[in-house]
Amino acid sequence: QAGLTQPPSVSKDLRQTATLTCTGNSNNVGDQGAAWLQQHQGHPPKLLSYRNNNRPSGISERFSASRSGNTASLTITGLQPEDDADYYCSAWDSSLGAWVFGGGTKLTVL
Amino acid sequence: EVQLVESGGDLVQPGGSLRLSCAASGFTLSGYWMHWVRQVPGKGLVWVSGISADGSTTVYADSVKGRFTISRDNAKDTLYLQMNSLRGEDAAVYYCVREAGSFDFWGQGALVTVSS
Numbered sequence: 001q002a003g004l005t006q007p008p009s010v011s012k013d014l015r016q017t018a019t020l021t022c023t024g025n026s027n028n029v030g031d032q033g034a035a036w037l038q039q040h041q042g043h044p045p046k047l048l049s050y051r052n053n054n055r056p057s058g059i060s061e062r063f064s065a066s067r068s069g070n071t072a073s074l075t076i077t078g079l080q081p082e083d084d085a086d087y088y089c090s091a092w093d094s095s096l097g098a099w100v101f102g103g104g105t106k107l108t109v110l
Numbered sequence: 111e112v113q114l115v116e117s118g119g120d121l122v123q124p125g126g127s128l129r130l131s132c133a134a135s136g137f138t139l140s141g142y143w144m145h146w147v148r149q150v151p152g153k154g155l156v157w158v159s160g161i162s163a164d165g166s167t168t169v170y171a172d173s174v175k176g177r178f179t180i181s182r183d184n185a186k187d188t189l190y191l192q193m194n195s196l197r198g199e200d201a202a203v204y205y206c207v208r209e210a211g212s213f214d215f216w217g218q219g220a221l222v223t224v225s226s
Binding site: 035037044045046047050051056088090097098099100101102103104 | 145147154155156157160169171172205211212213214215216217218219
């Protein structure tokens, strides 16, 4: 089953802003949007954002999501050392009848 | 506090079977779709299977269709994944995940190793 496309890696300096992208099609991201997950090594993923820009309770306002067409974006402002992690997007694909994930982006905070 | 605790991960030979369980607490299991997502250590997340809140609807990734069966016992607050005809490529950490429009809570994962 086809997945979503994310850049494998992004590097940014401390306190800078990072924007991660996730590209799908009209059956997944372009239909109902994407959710974003953060995963630190050795830990399960944690939901950061759902339905494009809704944050669960306890998630910092430094994380904001958006969508333009078939591409979803996650913007992290004021990068902190703890933001150094893997980030995944996910969406329901109405054509496949399956959930799909992006391959993940490794964000390195320098 | 929402908790999902997987168990049943083990070393199994190719062609063998294994059943994973996921004990849910801190919320009413019967109100949510539930899923299994797997991850080879160091690799990305892969959705495996999902089941509706009442258990009447199940969905599977093509890679496991016909070999894996997802089920649930809402009275026991437990989700299951029966895995048959296991292959080397099924080896991964298997996460139990709650869905509320998106995957909002994840268990710690159960490690499945497939090797002779």
